[in-house]
Amino acid sequence: MSGYQEILTDPSYAGQFVLFTCPEIGNVGINVEDMESTKAHMGGMLVRHLSLNVSNYRSSQSLPEYLEQQNVIGISDVDTRAITRRLRDTGCLNGVITTESDKTDEELVAMARDWTIVGKDMISTVSCSEPYEWTDPTGEEWEWAAAAKASKKGSLHVVAYDFGVKHNIMRRLAAFGCRITVVPATMPAAEVLALKPDGVLFSNGPGDPSAVPYAVDNAKEILGKLPVFGICMGHQVLGQAFGGETFKLKFGHHGGNHPVRGPTGAVEISSQNHNFAVDPKTLPADVEVTHVNLNDGTCAGMIYPALKAMTIQYHPEASPGPHDSDGSFETFVEMMKAGK
Numbered sequence: 001m002s003g004y005q006e007i008l009t010d011p012s013y014a015g016q017f018v019l020f021t022c023p024e025i026g027n028v029g030i031n032v033e034d035m036e037s038t039k040a041h042m043g044g045m046l047v048r049h050l051s052l053n054v055s056n057y058r059s060s061q062s063l064p065e066y067l068e069q070q071n072v073i074g075i076s077d078v079d080t081r082a083i084t085r086r087l088r089d090t091g092c093l094n095g096v097i098t099t100e101s102d103k104t105d106e107e108l109v110a111m112a113r114d115w116t117i118v119g120k121d122m123i124s125t126v127s128c129s130e131p132y133e134w135t136d137p138t139g140e141e142w143e144w145a146a147a148a149k150a151s152k153k154g155s156l157h158v159v160a161y162d163f164g165v166k167h168n169i170m171r172r173l174a175a176f177g178c179r180i181t182v183v184p185a186t187m188p189a190a191e192v193l194a195l196k197p198d199g200v201l202f203s204n205g206p207g208d209p210s211a212v213p214y215a216v217d218n219a220k221e222i223l224g225k226l227p228v229f230g231i232c233m234g235h236q237v238l239g240q241a242f243g244g245e246t247f248k249l250k251f252g253h254h255g256g257n258h259p260v261r262g263p264t265g266a267v268e269i270s271s272q273n274h275n276f277a278v279d280p281k282t283l284p285a286d287v288e289v290t291h292v293n294l295n296d297g298t299c300a301g302m303i304y305p306a307l308k309a310m311t312i313q314y315h316p317e318a319s320p321g322p323h324d325s326d327g328s329f330e331t332f333v334e335m336m337k338a339g340k
């Protein structure tokens, strides 16, 4: 019932509709602190019941007010169970939500068929245009990890490639003591290295990783020179930079309850949002698949020790969501400290 705001403002959902399986949405309104970016990116929102009562001390706006302000279409009183059951058989489907009632069914079906996520560079549509420093406070009162509480602020410099970066990734890095410079997705590797970071983050982001070869080329140039961490789109970009291939999943992973087995054998409950995945069969022998999605056995994380590279296919920064994977930030920080 919470989390719709983070999903709505997650740039990785750019251009996509999200059908919420939770029957009641909107009950905690919208607040200014939990934004994952500066605007709503989702293409449209489908819910069973839009809560008429907003009850949360941090709420400053209702969900429909925010959608209207952001020009994002939403539809309620939809039989979300029926659509979910269909999606469960077919996998992800294209759709149209429209207010143009003069359009015929054939025209609407043609519009839906016309759209594809494959082969489109979507990260350049959501990335920042200029570099900036991340300065937002981390919010001590929300902190849960002892290691983050103890870390010395600003001791490590991370450059974050903004493929559509979620703000909570920066909040978590800052909580673990990092100073962060966010740079556009297209910034050449040489300019990133000139900033003399201790590590480089390749962020999450929307769309097909095969459609952004410039990001893969930059990653190839940085690999081996500095510790790197790839999250979601960043994991896929690094997977390609290692020499592997990505493919589109029939059933994309979405939601806050995906079991993932990590390198110690412990199972993390993770928050996920991706439609593409790295094919482990295509990876060179030096790459170790460290994390496996236990729902379908797909690759959920890798390390390439010789190149000081680590990747996670899901969301260690999830907020709200399980904190099981938060330790990935600590691992990245330790890797940067070791490389200093």
Ligand SMILES: NC(=O)CC[C@H](N)C(=O)O
Residues within 6 Å of the ligand: 012, 203, 204, 205, 206, 207, 208, 209, 231, 232, 233, 234, 273, 274, 275, 276, 277
């Ligand atoms: N959250 C993300 O970074 C999504 C990764 C990628 N765009 C996918 O859909 O697979």
